[in-house]
Amino acid sequence: MSKYYLGIDLGSTTSKAVIINEKDEIIGRGITNTRANYKVAADIAREEAEYDARFSLLTQQLKNEIAEYPEFMKYMADIRSVFQYRQFERRMDLLKKTLRETVDGFAYDNKDEIADRLNDILNIIGPQIRHEFLEEDLGSRNQFFRDIINERYNQEVEKVDRKYFEPLMLAFDKSITPVENQMLQFNFKELVDESMRVLEVKYQGLADMQEDKEDWYFSELNAVKNNFKSLESSLRGHIDQIAGEEIHIVNMVGTGYGRALLPFPEDCIKSEILCHAFGAHAVFPNTRTVLDIGGQDTKAIQVDSHGLVTSFHMNDRCAAGCGRYLGYIADEFGISINELGPEAMEADKETDICSTCTVFAGAEVRELLNNGEKRPNILAGLHKAIVQRSMSLIARSGGVRNEFTFTGGVARNQAVLKYVTEMVKDSYGDVTMNIHTDSIFMGALGGAMFARRNIKVDLPAKAKAIN
Amino acid sequence: MPQEAQKEKSMILQKEMINGLFDELEKAKETGKKVCYTFVPGNLSELIRTFDMLPVYPEINALQSAMRKKSGAYIKEAEKNAHSEDVCTYVKCDVGMMLKGNIGPTGQKIPEPDILLLSYTGCFTFMKWFETLKREYPNAEVIMLHTPYQENGEIRPEMTEYMVKQLREEAIPKMEKISGVKFDEEKLKKHLKLAKEAQDWITKIFETTKHRPSPIDAYFAGVYYIGPINIGFRGTQEAVDYYKELYSEIQERIDLGLGPITPEGEMKEEKYRLVVEGPPNWTSFREFWKIFYDMGAVIVASSYTKVGGVYDMGWRHDPERPLESLAEYCMNCYTNLNIPQRIDLLSKCIQDYHADGYVTNSIKSCNSFSAGQLGMMREIEDRLEIPVGFIESDLVDPRYFSYSNIKNRLESFFQMLEQRKIITATEEVV
Amino acid sequence: MKAIRELIAECSTQAFDLHFTRAKEWKAEKEGRVVVGYMPIYFPREIIHAAGALPVGIFGGGDRKQVIKGDAYYQSYICRIPRSIMELVLDKHTAHFDGYIFPSICDVIRNLSGIFKQQKIGKFVKYMDFPQNFLPEIGGVYYQQEMAHVLKYIKDLNGVEVTTDALNHSIGLYNKNRELIELIYHIRQEFPWRLSIEDVYHVIRAGTVIPVEEHNDILKQVCAHIQQDIGKPQDKIKVVISGAFCEQPSIGLIRAIEEAGCYVVDDDYMLGSRMIMGPVDPDTDNPLEAIASAYIRQSQYSSSIYDVHDPKELRLAKIVKDRGADGVIFASASFCDPSLLDAPIFQNAFDRMGIRYMAFQFSENINQFKVIKEQVGAFSDSIKLWDEEPIVI
Structure with a gap:
């Protein structure tokens, strides 16, 4: 049986899980933003990572077939999309039910009308989301359940009569958290079967839809469409096998802010500093300086050629300069955290922000808005201020010495990325800068790698000594 | 267990010494011993003893209050009294303790100072602290003993000379006056x-x-x-x-x-x-x-x-x-x-x-x-x-x-x- | 004579020239010239001048310098000025400075001198330990020794042995300088609308970065202008600002206070330039003793000087009375220990004396001050609308 290793990174805003094989290759990733207890968060992330791992294994097994029939690739991706949608849908059904119950429990006189509006909204956003999952690959965008629903729900609530606004928002706020925190069990095989059935319908319906898509797309699609029956049967065997296979986790390591709360034995708990550095170094072996901006902490880490930490600095008690600050700012502007970066990128200049203090920033932002400053410019200024703080931290830890790798959830924010790139270049010249799409998973990856090594007995230095 | 018993012995000794001091402080009024508030860094214990005075260390009282979980309330008391949230909490704890009756770590009341001996060593806040105390205890004699900073990593002769002059011409005469004890160099x-x-x-x-x-x-x-x-x-x-x-x-x-x-x-x-x-x-x-x-x-x-x-x-x-x-x-x-x-x-x-x-x-x-x-x-x-x-x-x-x-x-x-x-x-x- | 706006514009450029260009030019004029930077609050610039060197004030980066490297040296609970000074120095703004003097203000500035020493910034670094003993034969003598120490550093660089005549000459120039500055305050006391406090600030701060002879020339012209009946009075109360003697508020904040309805008739922004009240004896055989004696006998109160012999609350109350001010605004830099620890002393005393005051905190880079402006406006209104009770001291 193949051996796998699990790393779990319990951050203050998200929990991540990574599964690796014996070659340190990532075969599964899972992430959740549930704010339930850490145990549930870890389980949800792990479960996701396992589904992801099965898809990876499936793709691996089909390597030869895919080489021969490239259309398999498209089919696999489609199965994945539907699979993700089915998972989403299950939770969505739960949310619908909870929302209706919540409204039903209201003491408002007009609660029937509220229920009607709620149904209207759900009837609009349900198909909308389904469409985005199946046709626009929403599932691959790493968005959380809450964010996906929130955005569209809010949009629709805005459109209904003002008198329903309060109750509808209240219903959502009351319902979302318990739904989000619910652990849902899926059967991989059943879900894949369902997905394949959905695809069957989809492909049959595609025959006459040749409008503005590009040629290559249709050649691929046609190939799938024409062959999907045969594909389906050759896949079936593999799917059955993979679905039945146990993902045998030999060892696991927990890290992150909530690591102490994980029900893991003591030697399976590692500091996130070590894990982030190890993970970043594994992906980019020439890394010597790692900047990690997480929800609660920002860390500047120096590593040696083995990926082991030689020194690190964390932000001081003040929350300025880490992801949490962005959260406050998003709240202040009443927008979602995902919209911050893109809006800041529209700025034509950065407004000076002097108070990186979360307490004062709010007042400052309001004053700037009153003074007629443009919102994107203020946001740009705020992003810059955060990055300035992390630059100080890097300076504190000894500066950028060689390749520089930027990790953590905040690395996905384009505006932060822009300023980090600019400022590192300003201060340290043309150093190689690495930012990976998996940046948010670096801690979990490092954890999984520590799990594989069982660090005490199997360190790189020891390997070197034997050589 | 012999080493356990011995461990206790030094601890008992220390406890006796400290309790003895606070007992003496409590009885200072009766015994007529003069009380000298001063700080740990640069504390002139030997000189204070030469004049048979009793020392009080405000920063020790503050840390003792903290260990007995009383500092939080004292600090809040001081902050109610215009002290900033951002300044030294020793000062605020001491001010708060004073406002609440000046009960020391042993539960005994600490007598008011006869002398504020400010040998301000390595800390500007000490100076502000005693400025604050002086306003609370207007009758206390203040001795400001300026300790030059080793800014160049050395003690130059003029620095020592400056301090000796302060000791000889200001500190000692004032201590003689308050304590009524003549300075005895042999002692x-x-x-x-x-x-x-x-x-x-x-x-x-x-x-x-x-x-x-x-x-x-x-x-x-x-x-x-x-x-x-x-x-x-x-x-x-x-x-x-x-x-x-x-x-x-x-x-x-x-x-x-x-x-x-x-x-x-x-x-x-x-x-x-x-x-x-x-x-x-x-x-x-x-x-x-x-x-x-x-x-x-x-x-x-x-x-x-x-x-x-x-x-x-x-x-x-x-x-x-x-x-x-x-x-x-x-x-x-x-x-x-x-x-x-x-x-x-x-x-x-x-x-x-x-x-x-x-x-x-x-x-x-x-x-x-x-x-x-x-x-x-x-x-x-x-x-x-x-x-x-x-x-x-x-x-x-x-x-x-x-x-x-x-x-x-x-x-x-x-x-x-x-x-x-x-x-x-x-x-x-x- | 130049027009007043022209003079002010010139001064504002100098005052906030964080590259200290005038000092650079001055140094380039002649081989071997020495530039000495000094930090707030006060330093007897006379002695540097007499040694043929140029004293230049370093008052931080204000809201005009992005701070990254400097931040690496300081925890979030330490005031901002040492960070921006480090940033200026590490960014080579002061590359033409030969030495640095750190007058004793507080533990932060004191330790900053140690960081300079450890990083080997400049050819000399001197922490100037002002005496806290105020007997001329004890503290006064020590002060003279400290000054001699500074002179030795300069002599090592430029070979200048300072003479009595040179010192007396320099004392005379700085006496004139302070006299003219005081004249501005004197005129403004009655006619504060003739020159805004923002302009006053620019004029005085410019004097910390240019040769004193040039500054005296500017001051003379400014005084001549404001002796004319210029500007129009507005309905504002008169206040004294206290507490902002080291880290400086941004110019916008200085302006905002007056805009919000308060004529600032006295302040401690540039305390060092006004520290000695009245002339230092310019005609003695021992000028260092004269300077020391002036420091001991004629210093303005300061949060960095032990004050028990002459309590600061009474001194500030006297300033309020003498200036005919309606109240006091305490402006403390965030995390400024000397200023913040003095606050209860002042405020308790003023409560007893019936002097009106308000307090806020700032940091040098704050450039949004709506809240402060609102508070100051409310303070001003409350005094305007309230009774006309005289201040009792």
């Missing part, structure tokens, strides 16, 4: 001789951490050990006896190969040897200590235990130069050293005591310690290639101690140390 010399003896012993005690395992923790237990020498007993036979006793107890631990004693018994395995810069947190002193001993970390030297005098570089009171040595003593206290001197001293500790790591506890209240610590840490890290750790807390403000924050940072630091140790070990094999 001062006797106290200085005993002070020197105590300094010899305490130096030997702090040097025992060179042993492996270290028989004591030079920070968490060290703060208790420095008690007698810092709070008014330096220059007495009692202090000498205490340190002799303590030394023999520690010697016994060394002979038995025992590690330091913690509140939860003996530390089993010495995994890391550390040097710590900065005062401890007092409000959560036990929890703070526990994070270290749970990880098998022992502090082999700390700068905080040198605030009341730096003795490990060989300096001693000299009975033959009484006033000069009082002056030098003040100028030699840790926070009166400049940043390069502090770096050198800490580096020497790291090397002499074979430390594996260096930790800064950055105290919000204390700019004298904290301003510059980050630069010091970088320099030490570069110079000695030693792992460094950085945490933040406060002296006596319970709002400024975040257990999880500190634990998280220290855990990372210890795991980094562990990695480094394994690497170094394997590299040595090669």
Whole structure:
């Protein structure tokens, strides 16, 4: 049986899980933003990572077939999309039910009308989301359940009569958290079967839809469409096998802010500093300086050629300069955290922000808005201020010495990325800068790698000594 | 268990000394003894004793209040009285205690000062503190004894001369006037001789951490050990006896190969040897200590235990130069050293005591310690290639101690140390 | 004579020239010239001048310098000025400075001198330990020794042995300088609308970065202008600002206070330039003793000087009375120990004396001050609308 290793990174805003094989290759990733207890968060992330791992294994097994029939690739991706949608849908059904119950429990006189509006909204956003999952690959965008629903729900609530606004928002706020925190069990095989059935319908319906898509797309699609029956049967065997296979986790390591709360034995708990550095170094072996901006902490880490930490600095008690600050700012502007970066990128200049203090920033932002400053410019200024703080931290830890790798959830924010790139270049010249799409998973990856090594007995230095 | 019994003996001695002092303070009105408020850094115990006065140390009262969980309320009281949230919490704790009736750590009332002896050594806040006290106690005599800072890493003759003149022409005449006791240089010399003896012993005690395992923790237990020498007993036979006793107890631990004693018994395995810069947190002193001993970390030297005098570089009171040595003593206290001197001293500790790591506890209240610590840490890290750790807390403000924050940072630091140790070990094999 | 706006514009350029260009030019004029930077609050610039060197004030980066490297040296609970000074120095703004003097203000500035020493910034670094003993034969003598120490550093660089005549000459120039500055305050006391406090600030701060002879020339012209009946009075109360003696508020904040309805008739922004009240004896055989004696006998109160012999609350109350001010605004830099620890002393005393006051905190880079402006406006209104009770001291 193949051996796998699990790393779990319990951050203050998200929990991540990574599964690796014996070659340190990532075969599964899972992430959740549930704010339930850490145990549930870890389980949800792990479960996701396992589904992801099965898809990876499936793709691996089909390597030869895919080489021969490239259309398999498209089919696999489609199965994945539907699979993700089915998972989403299950939770969505739960949310619908909870929302209706919540409204039903209201003491408002007009609660029937509220229920009607709620149904209207759900009837609009349900198909909308389904469409985005199946046709626009929403599932691959790493968005959380809450964010996906929130955005569209809010949009629709805005459109209904003002008198329903309060109750509808209240219903959502009351319902979302318990739904989000619910652990849902899926059967991989059943879900894949369902997905394949959905695809069957989809492909049959595609025959006459040749409008503005590009040629290559249709050649691929046609190939799938024409062959999907045969594909389906050759896949079936593999799917059955993979679905039945146990993902045998030999060892696991927990890290992150909530690591102490994980029900893991003591030697399976590692500091996130070590894990982030190890993970970043594994992906980019020439890394010597790692900047990690997480929800609660920002860390500047120096590593040696083995990926082991030689020194690190964390932000001081003040929350300025880490992801949490962005959260406050998003709240202040009443927008979602995902919209911050893109809006800041529209700025034509950065407004000076002097108070990186979360307490004062709010007042400052309001004053700037009153003074007629443009919102994107203020946001740009705020992003810059955060990055300035992390630059100080890097300076504190000894500066950028060689390749520089930027990790953590905040690395996905384009505006932060822009300023980090600019400022590192300003201060340290043309150093190689690495930012990976998996940046948010670096801690979990490092954890999984520590799990594989069982660090005490199997360190790189020891390997070197034997050589 | 013989060593347990002996451990208690030095502790009993210390307790007796301190209780005796507070008893005397309580009865000061009746006995007619004069009360002198002063500070630990640059404290002139020998001179105070020469005039048969009783010392009160406001910052010791503040830290004691913190250990008894009373500081939070005192600080709030001071903040209600226009004190800023951002200034030294020793001051605020003391002001709050005063506003609440000036009941000291033993539950006895502390008498008002007859003299405010401000030998302001290495800390500007002391000056502001006594300006504040002077307004509360308008009848107290103030003696401002300016201790020049070792800005160039040296004591120039004019600095000593300046201090001696202040002692001779201002401090001593005022003390004579208030106490009604004539200055007796021979008596001062006797106290200085005993002070020197105590300094010899305490130096030997702090040097025992060179042993492996270290028989004591030079920070968490060290703060208790420095008690007698810092709070008014330096220059007495009692202090000498205490340190002799303590030394023999520690010697016994060394002979038995025992590690330091913690509140939860003996530390089993010495995994890391550390040097710590900065005062401890007092409000959560036990929890703070526990994070270290749970990880098998022992502090082999700390700068905080040198605030009341730096003795490990060989300096001693000299009975033959009484006033000069009082002056030098003040100028030699840790926070009166400049940043390069502090770096050198800490580096020497790291090397002499074979430390594996260096930790800064950055105290919000204390700019004298904290301003510059980050630069010091970088320099030490570069110079000695030693792992460094950085945490933040406060002296006596319970709002400024975040257990999880500190634990998280220290855990990372210890795991980094562990990695480094394994690497170094394997590299040595090669 | 130049027009007043022209003079002000010139001064505002100099005052906030964080590259210290005038000093650079001055140094380039002649081989071997020495530039000495000094930090707030006060330093006897006379002695540097007499040694043929140029004293230049370093008052931080204000809201005009992005701070990154400097931040690496300081925890979040330490004031901002040492960070921006480090940033200026590390960014080579002061590359033409030969030495640095750190007058004793507080533990932060004191330790900053140690960081300079450790980083080997400049050819000399001197922490100037002002005496806290105020007996001429004790503290005064020590002060003279400290000054001699500074002179030795300069002599090592330029070979100048300072003479009595040179010192007396320099004392005379700085006496004139302070006299003219005081004249501005004197005129403004009655006619505060003739020159805004923002302009006053520019004029005085410019004097910290240019040769004193040039500054005296500017001051003379400014005084001549404001002796004319210019500007129009507005309905504002008169206040004294106290507490902002080291880290400086941004110019916008200085302006905002007056805009919000308060004529600032006295302040401690540029305390060092006004520290000695009245002339130093310019005609003695021992000028260093004269300077020391002036420091001991004629200093303005300061949060950095032990004050028990002459309590600061009474001194500030006297300033309020002498200036005919309606109240006091305490402006403390965030995390400024000397200023913040003095606050309860002042405020308790003023409560007893019935002097109106308000307090806020700032940091040098704050450039949004709506809240402060609102508070100051409310303070001003409350005094305007309230009774006309005289201040009792």
